[in-house]
């Protein structure tokens with residue numbers, strides 16, 4: 001089987017592995033109460049390795065959160081399998097779910113929603129410690145709470161344990177949700193847009209914290225984001241998701257510096273970049289992501305693609321290797337001439353022979369848009385990850 005997803009070194013067993021992960025939702029209602037199937041996630045392969053940050057990047061509605069929920073066992077896949085440390089996962093019943101959740105923790109976008117507003121943070125952290133380490137004495141529980149708070153740089157602990165969620169800032173709450181995840185000593189953290197609701201000024205601190213924890217505690221970290229610039233900064237490996245499918249994967253550096261899928265190029269050209277002032281100008285992107293209840297035939301990106309060919313309209317592209325551990329689900333790479341055509345076209349200047357009229361990049365207001373937060377870090381031009389020192 002072709003290694004899709006984000007596999008870098010096939011000799012190492014991933015902590016968490018997904019193969020063929022697919023999720024369909026049944027929609028009821030509409031015209032004549034007809035049932036329809038919405039294919040939110042289609043045939044996703046993903047490998048998460050210990051100590052490594054992997055990013056999934058995609059627009060709103062592309063299926064990123066559904067992948068996280070499937071990996072967290074909050075939803076059952078329609079098809080596909082998940083392995084933890086090489087063993088198939090089949091969670092039936094609360095006991096098995098608790099054991100799984102102790103290894104695989106999910107951190108959500110909105111830290112406020114993930115805490116009970118009527119209990120103090122100390123109460124909620126102690127409870128989490130007791131669930132994951134029932135053998136600890138009350139004194140040891142208190143010590144453990146102090147430890148996890150120190151790990152997320154919330155010290156002294158007494159300043160935080162007696163407060164209620166609403167008495168803390170968004171950044172402090174997100175650090176507390178990370179601290180609560182740490183009470184389980186997880187092997188995997190699934191961070192679903194962990195900083196997108198935080199003030200710009202504190203985003204970097206929370207991302208740095210997650211990266212440090214992944215490195216120090218050998219945690220496999222999945223960073224889900226709509227922001228390709230932050231993925232380059234933060235992740236070693238990345239995959240781009242479009243309309244439920246992973247369309248490009250490789251090292252975060254490679255896919256942001258040498259994107260080989262037209263959709264990745266679109267995301268990059270829409271990202272703020274001080275070295276590329278034209279990036280904030282008109283985008284040659286006509287259209288929006290498709291309705292997943294009625295996706296386009298062939299390549300799902302073809303209605304928006306400036307490089308579209310006849311084949312793209314009829315036949316879904318397979319995965320083509322486009323570099324070392326770099327791949328792309330795009331028919332252009334079927335021939336060297338197609339690859340060369342893509343490479344020769346400047347990022348924000350798609351093939352004029354086939355490009356539609358230039359349109360202004362959509363403002364990030366609707367449910368489906370190219371999200372390019374102005375607040376996110378811009379693409380660094382030195383190719384360095386700012387988090388590794």
Ligand SMILES: Nc1ncnc2c1ncn2[C@@H]1O[C@H](COP(=O)(O)OP(=O)(O)OP(=O)(O)O)[C@@H](O)[C@H]1O
Pocket residue numbers: 025026038040058059060061062063064065066067226292
């Ligand atoms: N429970 C559900 N029932 C029906 N459709 C759903 C359900 N959950 C998600 N979807 C649909 O699946 C698609 C993918 O949703 P998902 O939340 O995974 O996307 P996303 O990329 O995480 O977007 P966002 O960044 O806005 O959260 C969307 O079209 C969404 O409307």
